[in-house]
Amino acid sequence: MRSNKQLLVVLFLIVSAFAKAQTPTLSTELPIISGDEITESEAYDPLRPARAAFYAASLPGLGQIYNKDYWKIPLVYGALGTGVFVAVDSDQEFQRFRTAFKQRLAGRLDEFSELDPETGVITEVFSDDALIRGQDIFRRRKELAILVTAGLYVLQIIEANVDAHLSQYDVDDDITFAPDVQLDGLGLGLNYGFKLTYALD
Numbered sequence: 552m553r554s555n556k557q558l559l560v561v562l563f564l565i566v567s568a569f570a571k572a573q574t575p576t577l578s579t580e581l582p583i584i585s586g587d588e589i590t591e592s593e594a595y596d597p598l599r600p601a602r603a604a605f606y607a608a609s610l611p612g613l614g615q616i617y618n619k620d621y622w623k624i625p626l627v628y629g630a631l632g633t634g635v636f637v638a639v640d641s642d643q644e645f646q647r648f649r650t651a652f653k654q655r656l657a658g659r660l661d662e663f664s665e666l667d668p669e670t671g672v673i674t675e676v677f678s679d680d681a682l683i684r685g686q687d688i689f690r691r692r693k694e695l696a697i698l699v700t701a702g703l704y705v706l707q708i709i710e711a712n713v714d715a716h717l718s719q720y721d722v723d724d725d726i727t728f729a730p731d732v733q734l735d736g737l738g739l740g741l742n743y744g745f746k747l748t749y750a751l752d
Contacts, residue, residue: 595719603715607708614711618718627707634700641693648685655679 607614611631615623651661655675660666663677677685731746 600712600715604708604712607711611707618714630703634696638693638696641689645686645689648682652682
């Protein structure tokens with residue numbers, strides 16, 4: 552019985568010692584940082600990504616200009632311009648086939664029919680089914696081009712936002728990540744991999 556009490560006392564002391572060790576100590580002292588220790592790379596602008604996304608949404612390419620990525624502007628306008636060109640061209644072709652089909656239904660001579668002036672015989676270059684298929688093909692192509700162009704517009708907004716985020720990260724020379732080749736311990740071959748180095752001051 553006495554040994555049980557002693558064991559409980561020892562157990563209580565151990566638990567209270569661990570509990571005391573786990574108690575956090577609050578310090579009211581703040582580190583003093585001189586003006587020389589604050590560098591320009593530490594200044595983080597939390598609104599920079601939002602501004603870049605807003606500019607890119609206002610005018611395509613403006614977010615890339617804000618991020619000083621001028622080489623991306625031709626890519627943005629090339630991609631968006633191609634999408635708009637395909638959409639407009641497909642719409643024009645759709646209207647051609649649609650107008651020809653309407654004229655043929657009305658009994659008039661259409662763009663895809665030829666009239667022989669001597670015999671008065673009308674030769675149809677495209678049949679009615681071909682005109683309907685042409686309308687369907689160019690309508691689908693136009694809709695797809697519009698969807699792709701809208702996706703590229705959104706993509707350039709996201710790119711401007713992400714680039715503004717990533718451009719503020721501190722990429723210091725103290726941290727390196729590079730490929731590494733080492734000789735096998737037995738000297739039988741080479742081991743390929745990557746090496747992460749962090750230099751302490």
